[in-house]
Amino acid sequence: MYVYDFRDGDRSMADLLGGKGANLAEMTKLGLPVPPGFTITTEACRHYLLSGSNPDGLEAEIATHVATLEESMGRRLGDPRDPLLVSVRSGARFSMPGMMETVLNIGLNDESVEGLAQVADDPRFAWDAYRRLLQMFGKTVLDIYGEEFESRLDAAKEAAGVATDVELSPEQLKDLVGQFKDVIARESGAPFPQDPHEQLMRAVRAVFDSWNTERAVLYRRRERIPADLGTAVNVQAMAFGNVGEGSGTGVAFTRDPGSGEKGVYGDYLPDAQGEDVVAGIRNTLPLHDLEQLDKPAYDELMSIMATLESHYRDICDIEFTIERRKLWMLQTRVGKRTAGAAFRIAIQLVDEGVISMDEAVERVTGAQLAQLMFPQFATDSERDLLAKGTNASPGAAVGKVVFDSATAVAWAARGQDVILVRRETNPDDLGGMVAATGILTSRGGKTSHAAVVARGMGKTAVCGAENIEVRSADKVMRVGDVQVAEGDVISIDGSTGEVFLGEVPVMQSPVVRYFEVGLDAAIADVDEPTADLVRAVDRIMRHADDRRRLGVRTNADTGPDAARARRMGAQGIGLLRTEHMFLGEHKKYVEKLILASTDDEREAALAALLPLQIADFTDVLDAMDGLPVTIRLIDPPLHEFLPDRTELAVEVALDKERGQVDEAKVQVLREVNRLAEQNPMLGLRGVRLGLVLPGLFALQVRAIAEAACALRSQGKDPRAEIMIPLIATAAEFEFTRAEAERVLAEVEAKNGCPLGFAIGTMIELPRAALTADRIAESAEFFSFGTNDLTQTTWGFSRDDVEAAFFSPYLEMGIFSVSPFESIDRQGVGELVRMAVQKGRATRPGLHCGVCGEHGGDPDSVHFFDEVGLDYVSCSPFRVPVARLEAGRSAIERAGGKGSDTR
Amino acid sequence: MYVYDFRDGDRSMADLLGGKGANLAEMTKLGLPVPPGFTITTEACRHYLLSGSNPDGLEAEIATHVATLEESMGRRLGDPRDPLLVSVRSGARFSMPGMMETVLNIGLNDESVEGLAQVADDPRFAWDAYRRLLQMFGKTVLDIYGEEFESRLDAAKEAAGVATDVELSPEQLKDLVGQFKDVIARESGAPFPQDPHEQLMRAVRAVFDSWNTERAVLYRRRERIPADLGTAVNVQAMAFGNVGEGSGTGVAFTRDPGSGEKGVYGDYLPDAQGEDVVAGIRNTLPLHDLEQLDKPAYDELMSIMATLESHYRDICDIEFTIERRKLWMLQTRVGKRTAGAAFRIAIQLVDEGVISMDEAVERVTGAQLAQLMFPQFATDSERDLLAKGTNASPGAAVGKVVFDSATAVAWAARGQDVILVRRETNPDDLGGMVAATGILTSRGGKTSHAAVVARGMGKTAVCGAENIEVRSADKVMRVGDVQVAEGDVISIDGSTGEVFLGEVPVMQSPVVRYFEVGLDAAIADVDEPTADLVRAVDRIMRHADDRRRLGVRTNADTGPDAARARRMGAQGIGLLRTEHMFLGEHKKYVEKLILASTDDEREAALAALLPLQIADFTDVLDAMDGLPVTIRLIDPPLHEFLPDRTELAVEVALDKERGQVDEAKVQVLREVNRLAEQNPMLGLRGVRLGLVLPGLFALQVRAIAEAACALRSQGKDPRAEIMIPLIATAAEFEFTRAEAERVLAEVEAKNGCPLGFAIGTMIELPRAALTADRIAESAEFFSFGTNDLTQTTWGFSRDDVEAAFFSPYLEMGIFSVSPFESIDRQGVGELVRMAVQKGRATRPGLHCGVCGEHGGDPDSVHFFDEVGLDYVSCSPFRVPVARLEAGRSAIERAGGKGSDTR
Secondary structure (H helix, E strand, O other), X not given: OOEEEHHHOOHHHHHHHHHHHHHHHHHHHOOOOOOOEEEEOHHHHHHHHHHOOOOOOHHHHHHHHHXXXXXXXXXXXXXXXXXXXXXXEEEEOOOOOOOOOEEEEEOOOOOHHHHHHHHHOOHHHHHHHHHHHHHHHHHHHOOOOOHHHHHHHHHHHHHHOOOOHHHOOHHHXXXXXXXXXXXXXXXXXXXXXXXXXXXXXXXXXXHHHHOOOHHHHHHHHHHOOOOOOOEEEEEEEOOOOOOOOOOEEEEEEEEOOOOOOEXXXXXXXXXXXXXXXXXXXXXXXXXXXXXXXXXXXXXXXXXXXXXXXXXXXXXXXXXXXXXXXXXXXXXXXXXXXXXHHHHHHHHHHHHOOOOOHHHHHHOOOHHHHHHHHOOEEOOOOOOEEEEEOEEEEOOEEEEEEEOOHHHHHHHHHOOOOEEEEEOOOOHHHHHHHHHOOEEEEOOOOOOOHHHXXXXXXXXXXXXXXXXXXXXXXXXXXXXXXXXXXXXXXXXXXXXXXXXXXXXXXXEOOHHHHHHHHOHHXXXXXXXXXXXHHHHHHHHHHHHHHHHOOOEEEEEOOOHHHHHHHHHOOOOOEEEEEHHHHHHOOOHHHHHHHHHOOOHHHHHHHHHHHHHHHXXXXXXHHHHOOOOEEEEEOOOOOXXXXXXXXXXXXXXXXXXXXXXXXXXXXXXXHHHHHHHOOOOHHHOOOOHHHHHHOOOHHHHHHHHHHHHHHHHHHOOOOOEEEEEEOOOOOHHHHHHXXXXXXXXXXXXXXXXXXXXXXXXXXXXXXXXXXXXXXXXXXXXXXXXXXXXXXHHHHHOOOHHHHHXXXXXXXXXXXXXXXXXXXXXXXXXXXXXHHHHHHHHHHHOOOOEEEEOOHHHHOHHHHHHHHHOOOOXXXXXXXXXXXXXXXXXXXXXXXXXXXXXXOX | OOEEEHHHOOHHHHHHHHHHHXXXXXXXXXXXXOOOEEEEOHHHHHHHHHHOOOOOOXXXXXXXXXXXXXXXXXXXXXXXXXXXXXXXXXXXXXXXXXXXXXXXXEOOOOOHHHHHHHHHOOHHHHHHHHHHHHHXXXXXXXXXXXXXXXXXXXXXXXXXXXXXXXXXXXXXXXXXXXXXXXXXXXXXXXXXXXXXXXXXXXXXXXXXXXXXXXXXXHHHHHHOOOOOOOEEEEEEEOOOOOOOOOOXXXXXXXXXXXXXXXXXXXEEEEOOOHHHHXXXXXXXXXXXXXXXXXXXXXXXXXXXXXXXXXXXXXXXXXXXXXXOOEEXXXXXXXXXXXXXXXXXXXXXXXXXXXXXXXXXXXXXXXHHXXXXXXXXXXXXXXXXXXXXXXXXXXXXXXXXXXXXXXXXXXXXXXXXXXXXXXXXXXXXXXXXXXXXXXXXXXXXXXXXXXXXXXXXXXXXXXXXXXXXXXXXXXXXXXXXXXXXXXXXXXXXXXXXXXXXXXXXXXXXXXXHHHHHHOHHHHHOOOOHHHHHHHHHHHHHHHHHHHHOOOEEEEEOOOHHHHHHHXXXXXXXXXXXXXXXXXXXXXXXXXXXXXXXXXXXXXXXXXXXHHHHHHHHXXXXXXXXXXXXXXXXXXXXXXXXXXXXXXHHHHXXXXXXXXXXXXXXXXXXXXXXXXXXXXXXXXXXXXXXXXXXXXXXXXXXXXXHHHHHXXXXXXXXOOEEEEEEOOOOOHHHHHHHHHHHHHHHHHHHHHHOOOOOOEEEEEEOOHHXXXXXXXXXXXXXXXXXXXXXXXXXXXXXXXXXXXXXXXXXXXXXXXXXXXXXXXXXXXXXXXXXXXXXHHHHHHOOOOEEEEOOHHHHOXXXXXXXXXXXXXXXXXXXXXXXXXXXXXXXXXXXXXXXXXXXXX
């Protein structure tokens, strides 16, 4: 079955009937006044798209449904006396506004237009309807350039000396119809089809085809809508809002979509069709005015809207038409809203008793919460909007304009905030992008190099602001008459895509402030809407925390970071990267350690490092007192601690040329050359280094144990977990574990302080996942390092590839999202699932977490919940996002409604 | 049940009873004269090793079996009048000669020694037996330094003025026993246990413990014997060969282990115990002499050996003892043999009707065949043996001695063959190792850095020749009085570990000659043993080819290589690496292509490359006419075609310093910097490059198609298969396939030459294996790139890690073999298995091969056969090895006997 009458469907069938079709069916089921019609399924569309032809029986099914429609309307398609007219509208699973096609007034031809004129007693209306059909059919079905029609319409209005279409006389419209038919015959090589059934079938096919227009394809990629869903097609009896006084059309929300406050919000346009509202030719009236114009219709509409809201249990967004005082409902859907409104509306609906707290949590998303946490431009500040581009990477950035990477680096080094402005970026610009506070380009969208790299860096970016002309050579950019020179200040809003001249004050998000200082302090001196928002966030977060199964930890390497994350709700540290400690002030000792040529030198370097490491660990364990702190032993390759090889080689060569050879430098170069690796990511690092460089891991374990014993003696409760990185095979773990246990036992005995710290491993190589059953024989916990696991599973290193080919890959649709941003379920995710199962087969209840950056990505959090991890760990700022999504996932898995938040 | 009487086991139970125990049981079952006894299982040993104590009930079981033994012998352990004596011997699943422990004469004590003296009527024998027990028990069970006993024995002999033990008088031996008991009491802190049951249990435990002595652990690692098998323990009534005339002991083979010729070979030592033969104190007699000494015993032995050979259907190696003219069999096993003998013996046994051709193929190994294919030193040449080390990497190499890497590189660059001699090597020596013909070290064994790296390079190496003193600073090495200076010529045999002074002539292997020129030509002018060997190889190879299911292709990039591989039996090319072509004379065009800054420049570079590529492909397709040739589109990262970044940076800096700036060079450096990658292995390469660099893949496909069409027009039958590298996700393949199909269609149409070439993919990333079902929707074949798959699955790059940590990893036993050498079944192999299953679930019968170097590794070939690949592909030289192993695998899988070839 490829066709469903509106009376045979409901809102649960959106996959098959599309969003619009499912909601039309739902309204029909509720007994609301919906013009009758039917929906051709997405399945039929998919068949057509794959095979190039309609599925068998589709045309017969449509014919049957048309006959039913004719019967219920008492009119026939193409009837020369009183024709039935229908609309043909696309309607996919996910809304793709403006992307796809509509043809109205199907059923008109040279004969039936006369009948319509007579029946309606309005020749102008009839000929205008025919004119509209020809125009839409020409553009949509026959692919004729729209200007061919629009220019003739404009000429006719000019000739008639009128400003709007409705002022044209029937004769003038009739003449225009003649011209449009000529255009069609000439451009398409055949006359406009007079057979209404042919009109209908060709319109349906045009809607199918519109799924794959370039703009639709691009839109889907941007919005991460799967490419293979296809669209449904809705065929519906026409209702006319443009048949004079007592008619009109409107759109409305069942409550304020900004604040969620009760009461109806909308616009009404008398004597008009829906398309006229979109075209914006005439000014609309506030919906309340309809009460004066047509009280019965208004009252009916209010009653219907109340019905819809209580039925959908959410704010609804509707379209309606009044044809000669008869109200028709043309569409409804759950209304879109801003991030802030989403939280406020959810809580208001709870307070009104409409939805439960579970549902409220489902109604908001981590992405919305993240949006509320970015710094924002102060709302009450003056702004001078210069341009608008794509909101490529969120945040608010203010700085001096620079036009090249070198200047960006130089000025940033002097402590200045800069905005790097380029037509588009390429890998040469990486240095400047790192140095800049924000990035602005005049070319490219969300998948451009600039956008991809900026998001990877967490840097604010606006891309593709096309009305900006960037002249890098002249160090200037222009928007119309406005010229901005190097050094001038601009402000860019990566969440809205707006670009402002001058400095716009940036303020901390009130939601972040709430996490930092708590509810009462956060709402002490803000306006009421902000306070309302913060209270809503508070209630939703608390409920999400109640419901979630998944723990949320943080990735933090210092005491202050740990403390901050704890305020954000982190329940421990999932990843403390000890190498960050080694890269700071300790670097010189590490260099000594690596370059040591005797055991004594190495011992001395290790001895110098020990007190520094103890201090490092003490800070973090103290900040996370009473909560688990997973400490990863040193992971990166040795040479990261050494000088750059090429730079050093150049220096030594120049020294030699100048006769100033520095033997120590030459010696360092020799060691650097010896340690140089082709692929350091795949080289001597992690556990390999621990096994090959004597004393390094032991030093770290000793420092952890000493720090913990010292804290214990102060009555504290340090809870370290020791994590061994880059395990590929169980034997590596077993060797390292034995050494760590020996050191722990030694320090425990010395201090009379039994610690009982667990020793576990990162699972970050495919082989570790594949042999997790063996590894779990001795590893006491797993933590999935999904960054590295993504690198090895896909065989690309993040450093190299994001710049080199992620941008073209996203453009081509090979990725819909970077696998470093959101977990790749088919590949990397499959390994995670396998490793959890294998690990727990060996060691039931094995504690498993994830410490890759995916731990803070909403979609990934749901995946990790699904595969049964115990916790996710993410950067402090993402902790609230992970908490919320963990709550949403728990509710969903407990059978929540799974509201469509797209 | 932890203990089996010899009468209750058989040879199939070697896992449980160990090799020795199983064969003792088998001989018992055959009714041969085996001293009665019982075997304690490997399971008991494993329990002991894991838990530190004997399994429950073991001691009771042993007591029961001792009682049965006492009954059948009519003597009791420790009986002061007529004591039963037993031996306690280890016996693991795989022979570990000299590695583990034996205690003889258990059951003697201060009282029973007198009884034995009386019963044997030989006090000297009795006191010598007690002396031996004390000595072995002291060393083995009590871990007393052997010198404590040996020095006293020597002193006693000196005092007595005799040369051998047997010349000591009973009184002198009695005195020695007293001294030994004192040593034991002093060194172990307790007197020698007089209770024979305690002696027995402690000896059993000592054998268990001997599994984990350092030398046993090292031996197992070297021989790739699993560490967790444990050993069985054989307890057996003593038979004495040292009770005067009419007694003795011997070892024998049932036929000549060198040539396989029929007839008995062995040695006999009258009036001696087995340990005396090993000690080599007295000269043995040829076994035939026994016929004169004791005709009945000799005849019985001949009859038993005939029985054994026909029972085992293979050459057997035995130990026996004659006690007062009574023959006792102490051991038998299938005899070890050289590689050449293995082939000849197998065929002789076939010709004698003893075994089938299937069995003959099972009796030889690919490793043995490979050994026969290495160049060898001419057998009849004069040789001056200088030293002997470990046979670390096979082959025969002759060259001038150098002592440092720099000299090796310099001399090799002048066209000289050099042998790099070092105490041991480290990563600094890599350049020299690449340049050298062979490598010799005085330290380290088969897992040393030198050995691991040399095997990886396929370079001849002898390691750990410990009597060589290497003085690199003086550029000299010494062996005793002989001094070898830099520039002197030596010859090293990597298959035997021998080092010769001067040049030993190297000859091509007759087996390689056979593959090159065929049987008749190969045996035309060689000696008969060689001809016999070549004929044996020929028959075995032909039978292996008949039986194997798995195809064998080769990895070859040039016409001559392809032709050579075809002679070696390759059934096509499994991997033609097009980048090798690009690195030769074409490199300059590739550099132009990469550095092209305009479309025109790029087009010009591509146009210049096209005819060169066509010529390349024509050569190879012609050489493999009629057979499949899988051509991999270009795979390595761009910068491999560009100058070295550090070198170029130094040059440019020096130019600048000298005021001689070369703008073109600066420009190249800029590009090289732009293209530089942190981890090129994980960067822009393979399909990624093909998708990002327009025209490159299309050029290659065009060249393949043009070459094929040209060959077709000459009546040839070129059969290319186009392979796309580094696929991680199906979409990459689909995009590339579409472009390739477009180009193929174009060339086919232009030349009127339909080609119908299949387009498939490498599976060389974990994600490709995990999503093989999706990829198989459009890929027409799979080829597993197990080199890269190993790199990403384990997360290490071969370039970096073999040098950096494979050597310590092999020493530690983390690897028993490099995963680049033999497929890692648990990790990489699991992905291969998964991908084959998933791929064929989508596309039944999907053609799958392997083109990593594992394709030529014997163990890996069996694995690939097991998982159902269609072919393996390997270097030309390994093709015969793969053919043989594919045959062996097929026979084994068809239910072959699976002879133990270890």
